Amino acid sequence: MVTIQVGKKKIQGARGSNLRETLLAAGVPLDSPCGGRGSCGKCKVRVLGEVDPPSIAERELLDSGLKLGLRLACRVTIRGPLAVELLSSAEESAPSEEVISRDMQLGAAVDIGTTTLAGYLVDLPSGSVLATASRLNPQASYGADVISRLAYAQEGGSQDLTEAVRRGVADLLVDLAGSLGQIRKLVLVGNSAMHHLWWGIETSSLAQAPYRPASTQPISEPASTLGLSLHPEAQVYFLPLVAGFVGADTVAALLATGLDEGHARRLLVDIGTNGEMVLAANGKLLTCAAAAGPALEGAEISCGMRGIQGAIEAVNLDDGINYKVIGDVEPLGICGSGLVDLLSELLRVGAVDHTGRLLGQAEFLAQGGAAKLASNLLEDGFQVAVGPQGPIVLTGRDVRKLQLAKGAIRAGCEILLSAGGIAYQELDEIILAGAFGSYLSPKSALRVGLLPPVELERIKSAGNAAGEGGKLVLVGDQQKKRAEEIARKLEYIELAGRGDFQERFMEGMLFD
Numbered sequence: 001m002v003t004i005q006v007g008k009k010k011i012q013g014a015r016g017s018n019l020r021e022t023l024l025a026a027g028v029p030l031d032s033p034c035g036g037r038g039s040c041g042k043c044k045v046r047v048l049g050e051v052d053p054p055s056i057a058e059r060e061l062l063d064s065g066l067k068l069g070l071r072l073a074c075r076v077t078i079r080g081p082l083a084v085e086l087l088s089s090a091e092e093s094a095p096s097e098e099v100i101s102r103d104m105q106l107g108a109a110v111d112i113g114t115t116t117l118a119g120y121l122v123d124l125p126s127g128s129v130l131a132t133a134s135r136l137n138p139q140a141s142y143g144a145d146v147i148s149r150l151a152y153a154q155e156g157g158s159q160d161l162t163e164a165v166r167r168g169v170a171d172l173l174v175d176l177a178g179s180l181g182q183i184r185k186l187v188l189v190g191n192s193a194m195h196h197l198w199w200g201i202e203t204s205s206l207a208q209a210p211y212r213p214a215s216t217q218p219i220s221e222p223a224s225t226l227g228l229s230l231h232p233e234a235q236v237y238f239l240p241l242v243a244g245f246v247g248a249d250t251v252a253a254l255l256a257t258g259l260d261e262g263h264a265r266r267l268l269v270d271i272g273t274n275g276e277m278v279l280a281a282n283g284k285l286l287t288c289a290a291a292a293g294p295a296l297e298g299a300e301i302s303c304g305m306r307g308i309q310g311a312i313e314a315v316n317l318d319d320g321i322n323y324k325v326i327g328d329v330e331p332l333g334i335c336g337s338g339l340v341d342l343l344s345e346l347l348r349v350g351a352v353d354h355t356g357r358l359l360g361q362a363e364f365l366a367q368g369g370a371a372k373l374a375s376n377l378l379e380d381g382f383q384v385a386v387g388p389q390g391p392i393v394l395t396g397r398d399v400r401k402l403q404l405a406k407g408a409i410r411a412g413c414e415i416l417l418s419a420g421g422i423a424y425q426e427l428d429e430i431i432l433a434g435a436f437g438s439y440l441s442p443k444s445a446l447r448v449g450l451l452p453p454v455e456l457e458r459i460k461s462a463g464n465a466a467g468e469g470g471k472l473v474l475v476g477d478q479q480k481k482r483a484e485e486i487a488r489k490l491e492y493i494e495l496a497g498r499g500d501f502q503e504r505f506m507e508g509m510l511f512d
């Protein structure tokens, strides 16, 4: 065994073993959407010490980064003691400063997102939130999205996925409360795949058409049966599901936003790795899910990254290139909100046409484009910045991926409106929810056509509505009943079987 220094932490690894696997086994968070195949480039770390020379995949993906000591953890074989610096992928949650006394009765609500676990620690008698924290879902090392996780489960990996998510939630609870013994209630929300994998329910019906959950019922179990050492009487409750791609997170988001109450015509759009939409209109609650893919969250985009330190989160091309980086550090890549902003700005200045084609330098100038921006139009895309890891470029291929994603979301919105018998002009409000939706600039979302063209003032952000809904259920039994009622009332519209989906999807891909 050799010692590996990871930040302030020391872990042990075997000579000849793989660095990514060693880091994950030691609980070090590491993005690896391709599951360690050496194709996504997201498991980048800086390595100092005894390792094998770079592989071909690393030479291709890292290029000049190799000189700076960058390596792909999944391609590195440990040969001796090492120091590893985690780059953009590492995420530590911030523990609470609040004092937790021994006699407090605690509860926790966790939103099990495909990418991130978001948790709240609550003082049960008062309902006040004592701490919040988030962590990478450890299942991410088996694949970036729901589809690849389900595929892994089909290949016999269900137990790995169940263990990973339970371990991740337990670690998150320790981040929140310091220990587990005082937690008397745990409420969970998440999509249908996360729900099944959490409970260890067979996922094959979710993995193939018509993509139905094995069960949509709410489930409650003693924590002890799940191997969680919470308070001896603690119960774990997972909100009900609606359909294969409309899960407990959507039910919780509805609960938190009160979308089902009153007479307003409202559309909730939750953009995560998948897009779920709900329309409340004329006494009905209609829902659908669109396979947007992970592009809007920065995955599968050449310089894309999650919304963490180092990510460009906002772009403005008014007077040259201006951007804002999370944490005010040098830029490492672009996250979802930055990508939508950038695309929106490129459309506005005429560097991307209505079909999504990036113009060449000469063509852009001939059409009156600003000279300041023209020099950033390279052969392989638009260069936004140069960071310590090299140029940050949005390529034509990236634009296509973003178009596919926004086309799917927009088509889902249009189909709900038509099924609800209303025009977009009649919408009182569009609520953006989800990890990505909350940070998205409504103005940019409208300009790229991700949302129906309502007035800007009608778009509201709901933050992590799913987590908020989980919190409500944690402190109120009445809310639990309401959540179950919402799940029963939601009418699910399957997009895959509809003749008009393809047409609306093609229209939705274009820009106005």
Ligand code: FES
Pocket (backbone or CB within 6 Å): 031, 032, 033, 034, 035, 036, 037, 038, 039, 040, 041, 042, 043, 072, 073, 074, 075
């Ligand atoms: S390149 Fe994808 S995990 Fe290493």
